[in-house]
Amino acid sequence: MSNLSDVFNSAAAIAKGMSITFGEMFNPTITDHYPDAPPVFQERFRGAHVLQRDENGLEKCVACFLCAAACPADCIYIEAAENTDTLRISGGERYAKVYNIDYNRCIFCGYCVEACPTDAITHGHGFELASYNTSTLIYRKEHMLAPIPEGAHFPLKAEESSEPAGH
Numbered sequence: 001m002s003n004l005s006d007v008f009n010s011a012a013a014i015a016k017g018m019s020i021t022f023g024e025m026f027n028p029t030i031t032d033h034y035p036d037a038p039p040v041f042q043e044r045f046r047g048a049h050v051l052q053r054d055e056n057g058l059e060k061c062v063a064c065f066l067c068a069a070a071c072p073a074d075c076i077y078i079e080a081a082e083n084t085d086t087l088r089i090s091g092g093e094r095y096a097k098v099y100n101i102d103y104n105r106c107i108f109c110g111y112c113v114e115a116c117p118t119d120a121i122t123h124g125h126g127f128e129l130a131s132y133n134t135s136t137l138i139y140r141k142e143h144m145l146a147p148i149p150e151g152a153h154f155p156l157k158a159e160e161s162s163e164p165a166g167h
């Protein structure tokens with residue numbers, strides 16, 4: 001009796017699998033015409049990183065080093081510096097004076113993104129990273145910084161940035 005139910009279950013599993021196969025056969029084929037047209041990415045695609053700014057144009061990175069600590073490939077290099085009375089770069093006490101990612105080593109695991117407490121580092125959709133020259137695969141902060149939002153007053157003086165929102 002159990003042999004009969006095994007056969008029945010196997011046949012049902014095969015029929016279920018084949019129904020998906022046949023269903024897909026009659027769906028339209030989707031082809032990206034890259035490089036003639038840009039490819040379409042899912043939102044979750046993990047491409048080259050972007051260092052984000054807040055709505056005032058301040059860098060979200062506060063140089064806490066958590067992303068570097070979480071990186072299993074040891075490919076993030078950061079040098080921290082203090083914001084001063086005359087020049088504020090980030091919303092915190094410190095900012096990343098140097099922020100490098102070595103794409104020779106990055107495995108696009110996303111651990112750095114998950115570790116970041118300020119949502120400063122995210123994966124963008126940039127994917128054209130291949131190069132014959134490995135030295136070009138070390139991306140500096142300047143490569144990765146998001147543009148300053150339109151209308152933002154940047155760089156802000158420290159006293160200006162500490163004013164309550166709306167002033």
Ligand code: SF4
Binds near residue numbers: 071074105112
């Ligand atoms: S995606 Fe992974 S390997 Fe790449 S920098 Fe982030 S933590 Fe490191």
Ligand code: SF4
Binds near residue numbers: 062064068115117118
């Ligand atoms: S990107 Fe995020 S986790 Fe990395 S140093 Fe900056 S604030 Fe910290």
